Amino acid sequence: MIIDSIKNGIVIDHIKAGRSMELYNLLHLDRLKCSVAIIKNAPSEKMGRKDIIKIDEELSVDLDVLGYIDPGATVNIIRDGVLVEKRHLELPEQVENVIFCKNPRCIVTSEREIPHIFRLTNRERGVYRCIYCDTAGKRSEEE
Amino acid sequence: MRSLIDILDLSVDEIASLIRTADDIIANPAKYAEKCRGKKLATLFFEPSTRTRLSFEAAMYELGGHVIGFSEAMSSSAAKGESIADTVRTVSCYADIIAMRHPKEGAPLVASRKSWVPVINAGDGGHNHPTQTLADLLTIHREKGRFSGLTVGLCGDLKFGRTVHSLISALSRYEDVRFVLISPDELVLPDYIKTDVLQRGGFSFYETTDLEAAMPELDILYMTRVQRERFFNEADYIRLKDSYILTPEKLVNAKQDLAIMHPLPRVGEITGAVDDDPRACYFKQVLYGKYMRMALILMLLEVA
Incomplete structure (x- = not known):
């Protein structure tokens, strides 16, 4: 399956398989006007299966909510098609x-x-x- | 501006400072008789509690201050549906410090986040009652002169007893305190206190149902009430409550300098005959509660 890569936006990677919809709802991604791709059960060397969310817009994601739901996920910030920042999460205080x-x-x-x-x-x-x-x-x- | 919601809001140094102040008040009461002149304490008691309310009121009067307030929710605007935030902001306009008791857990914390004056938690449901713990700590300190190195027996309802939970949390900040948890199987200390406080802190403790067997090693015996309403089976209640009635006979093998404590009210779990034993400290505990509340009011009002 091919999903277009994004130019400016966010990729939430390494989501535990099956949790992407919960994150989609808690982060209120349904309110966005831009493209949002949810990839479920993608093969992963590290995890076996994982979910990925690609958001075609650079917005501020509530990292606390994300960290609480899935502290193993990573947030990749993409600008001009290039990965400029990779954030690892942890359980918020x-x-x-x-x-x-x-x-x-x-x-x-x-x-x-x-x-x-x-x-x-x-x-x-x-x-x-x-x-x-x-x-x-x-x-x-x-x- | 400081409030006191949970006993752990106070550092070990601050507790030591409160104990020093309370000791000084006991030694020199006249020195403190005008310290709070012109100040007002508001006692907001959303449920009845004669003992704690009178202790706070006596504390403020002995500091030369005044007291306003109510002693049940029906005589307050809460009966009209007012929020805690609005009540406490209103009272902040009249009083310099607030003591609040409320049947809902966390209500004093909500109040402290909205209040413009310090808030003291005077008991929130079955949750926290930090000034009782201050009374317990002053009693232990005056009887034993220290907290470290003591063997503390806690007996009765360890599952629902909030005073027990707070006292364990408070004592867990001192070194080499040993806990003996004496209760029926139905009322043992909750697992999270054993794991998060005792095991994590590396404290020595054991659980037993046998009060008399544990008695000889105790420096402190903290009795609590076994509550009838916690049992599904009346026969179990009757069997268990009888095993935790403290009598002079059960104290035969106790240390000569044991301190017998109880947060009160008692309902038969310590017989009247024990009251004459010089090791009985529970009425001193009531008195010390007033002195610690005086010390606390001075600290929170920043009165030197």
Whole structure:
């Protein structure tokens, strides 16, 4: 399968196979007017299978959301057809309105304007906890 | 501007400083009688808590300050549906410092992010109660003169007991503290505290159901209430609550300088006969709670 290479834009590579649509939605790529290509199950020497997203426009991607969903992904910035920057991701220290607290005793469940904020409390195990009630939030791959 | 939401918001040095101030207040109360003259504490208690509210009020009065506030949500604008953010900003216009108790976990943190004056968490549901932990720490320090090298027995409901969780977190910043976790199988300490706090910090600890067997090695015995509502089976509750009633007989093999603590209220888990034992510290703990709240108010108001 051939997808045209992009001239100015972003390639999110090494996405764990099957997670590209989740990223597409969380990064609100559906709101873009430019071309967005989603390649699923591409062969990969390192990963076996991987997903790739190509965005034909240079925009600022929420690296925290990306890092939370798939810390193994890489972000490649392309300008004039040339790779100018490659960013490796890691789990962000904090995410806002990405994980939602389900503890009925937590204040966020009774006051809707309060943002749901989770902080990384154990990097090795990828554990995030609600800053208000300390309830552990499950990363989507654990669900 | 500082607030106190979680006991870990305070560094070890700051806790040491609060203890020094509390010790000085105990030794020289007259020196502090006018420190907060002209200042107002607002006690925003969205659920009833006579003990903690009175402690805060007594603390502010003994510093020469004034107290305003409410003691249940129905007498506040929250009953009309006002947000915490709006309530706390409004109260910030009247008071110099706020003590808040709320049934929802995290409410004082939300308040501290919106308030223009310091906010003290006076208990948020079953989550945090840092000023109780300050009372516990002052009690331990005054009884033992140190935190390091102690063997601390925690007995009763270790699963839901917020005071136990906060005390473990606070003590986990000192060296060579050993924990003995005494509880029925149904109420053991949550795994994440064992892994994230105790194991990660390299602390020595073990779990047991046998209070009397553990007794001889303890320097501190921190009793908590086994709550009936946590059990599905009434027979289990009755069987288990009886095994954790502290009586003079169970203290026969305890150290002579054991400190017996309890965050109170107790509902039968320490018999009245133990009150006469000089090792019983739970009413001193109440008194020390007031002194630590005084020290905390001075620190957060930056009153020298």
